[in-house]
Amino acid sequence: MENPYMPYPVRIDTIEIATEDKSLKTFKFVFLNKEDEEKFSYHAGQFAELSIPGVGEIPIGIASSPVEKGFVKFTVFRTGVVTSHLHNMKVGDIMGIRGPLGNWYPWDKLENKNVVIIGGGFAFTTLRSSIVYMLDPANRSKFKNIDVVYGARSPGMLLYREELFEWEKRDDINMHITVDSTNDPNWKYHSGFVPQIVEQNAPKADENTFAIICGPPIMIKFTQPSLTQLGYKEHQIIMSLENRMKCGIGMCGRCNIGKELVCKDGPVFTLEELNQTPKEY
Ligand SMILES: Cc1cc2nc3c(=O)[nH]c(=O)nc-3n(C[C@H](O)[C@H](O)[C@H](O)COP(=O)(O)OP(=O)(O)OC[C@H]3O[C@@H](n4cnc5c(N)ncnc54)[C@H](O)[C@@H]3O)c2cc1C
Ligand code: FES
Numbered sequence: 001m002e003n004p005y006m007p008y009p010v011r012i013d014t015i016e017i018a019t020e021d022k023s024l025k026t027f028k029f030v031f032l033n034k035e036d037e038e039k040f041s042y043h044a045g046q047f048a049e050l051s052i053p054g055v056g057e058i059p060i061g062i063a064s065s066p067v068e069k070g071f072v073k074f075t076v077f078r079t080g081v082v083t084s085h086l087h088n089m090k091v092g093d094i095m096g097i098r099g100p101l102g103n104w105y106p107w108d109k110l111e112n113k114n115v116v117i118i119g120g121g122f123a124f125t126t127l128r129s130s131i132v133y134m135l136d137p138a139n140r141s142k143f144k145n146i147d148v149v150y151g152a153r154s155p156g157m158l159l160y161r162e163e164l165f166e167w168e169k170r171d172d173i174n175m176h177i178t179v180d181s182t183n184d185p186n187w188k189y190h191s192g193f194v195p196q197i198v199e200q201n202a203p204k205a206d207e208n209t210f211a212i213i214c215g216p217p218i219m220i221k222f223t224q225p226s227l228t229q230l231g232y233k234e235h236q237i238i239m240s241l242e243n244r245m246k247c248g249i250g251m252c253g254r255c256n257i258g259k260e261l262v263c264k265d266g267p268v269f270t271l272e273e274l275n276q277t278p279k280e281y
Contacts, residue, residue, distance in 0.1 A: 004249050007051040007096025008036035010072075015091055018075050020156030024122050025087055026063065026075045029097060040100060042066055043107065044129040045240060045268050048099030049248045050074060052089075056082040059245045059263070062100065063125035065132035067139070072097065075125045075159060101248045102267050105130055105212055105238060113208050114145040118223060120194045120215030124150055124159050126240060127214050131167065140172060147202055151178040151194040151219075155187060176201040195222040198230075205231035214240045224271065234272035241267045 010029035018024040031037040040048075042062055051057045064073035078087045089095070105126075115134065119127040127150070134143050148167070152158040158177065168175045168189075178190035178197045190197050194215065203209060211227055213220055220239060227237055243262040246254040250264030258277040260266065 005098070005247075007049070007057075007098040008040060009033070009094055010097050012089060012091050012093050012095070013071060015089075018159050019122075020154075024075055024077050024159065026073060026159075027086070028064075028071050028073050029095075030071050032094070037070075037072075040072065040097065042072075042100035043104035044133040045104035045126050046100040046102050047126070047248075047267065048072075048074070048097050048101055050076075050082070050086065051096035051098055052082060052085055053096070055085045057098070057248075058082045058086075059101070059242075059248055061123075061126040061129075061240070061242075063128055065129045065136070067133055067136040075122065077122050098248065102263055103265070105240075105268055107133075110210055111142045112144060113210055114147075114203060114206075115143055116202050116209065116211040117146070117148045117150075118194060118198055118202070118211055118213040118215070119148075119150045120219035121152055121157070122159060123214045123216065123240075123242070127212065128160050128163070130212065131173070132163075135167070135170075135173060144208070145174070145203065146172070147174045147176065149176045149178070149194060149198050149202060151180070151190075151192075151197065153180050155179055155182055155184055174201075193222070194219050195226045198223055199226040202227070202230055205233070205236055210236045210238060212238045212240075234275060235270050237271040239269055239271060239274065241269065243267075 009032040013030045014028040016026045018026045047059050047061045049057045050060050060074045063075045076083050078084050117127050167173050176197055241262050243255040245263050246252045248263045250261045255262040
């Protein structure tokens with residue numbers, strides 16, 4: 001049996017500055033061993049532990065999509081010990097990836113359904129993975145309407161800007177991009193907070209419509225009433241949590257909400273499931 005704590009060795013292939021304040025970078029990794037890449041077979045919505053020897057490990061959502069082969073991508077906000085170390089690393093450096101970990105968005109259940117993706121700030125990573133997955137020519141016909149509401153503080157803080165504006169031009173996805181505020185006279189998208197843009201632009205719910213929501217707790221808190229007002233029931237609201245974690249594989253108990261271990265039973269839960277747990281999220 002393989003040791004579940006043993007990371008796969010990877011090389012940093014590219015590093016892109018993702019936001020204008022340089023607080024986020026996107027790292028593209030390639031596996032040193034081809035067979036490890038095959039073992040690291042993942043679904044959109046999962047996360048991995050990025051592991052830097054002698055520094056530590058951190059759980060990070062997988063930003064690349066299962067339909068993108070040959071590499072795996074993560075977008076990381078610089079906040080503390082491990083993320084700062086990672087931000088200082090260079091192309092060619094070797095480190096580790098452990099995973100894929102956790103559950104994923106319920107892709108089987110979402111087939112033949114309308115899907116509304118709602119994201120805020122830098123929690124858009126696994127949502128990017130999901131959009132690329134759904135728009136892939138092999139998958140697009142499996143889903144009905146796709147709407148995306150994505151907001152950031154300012155235009156320069158939006159992640160994956162080139163892709164966002166490419167998706168904007170397509171007619172098989174409805175993009176509702178917003179910023180809290182901007183002085184840019186050329187800004188031609190929305191201004192305003194995510195909950196307000198959801199209320200004004202997201203489709204009303206019928207039994208075939210599901211919302212996936214990922215963002216800072218404050219955004220999630222204020223978006224839930226907007227979705228309820230549009231008719232979404234608790235089982236139609238799917239969320240991804242980012243609790244503090246250690247092992248990532250259900251062994252240490254660091255990430256629990258009541259009986260649920262976010263690293264193993266989650267990080268993806270419906271609001272209905274979360275409402276049956278103690279009010280800790
Ligand atoms: C499932 C999952 C997916 C995640 N995906 C991403 C992602 O795609 N990109 C990304 O940048 N980050 C993501 N995170 C958060 C990331 O794991 C933390 O920012 C990281 O562990 C901080 O490590 P550090 O050593 O740099 O910070 P530390 O030195 O440990 O702490 C620095 C600061 O960060 C805060 N912090 C640490 N961990 C968390 C956490 N889990 N949630 C909130 N605050 C935290 C601490 O309270 C402290 O204020 C994810 C977390 C989880 C659980
Ligand atoms: S992080 Fe160890 S049980 Fe979830």
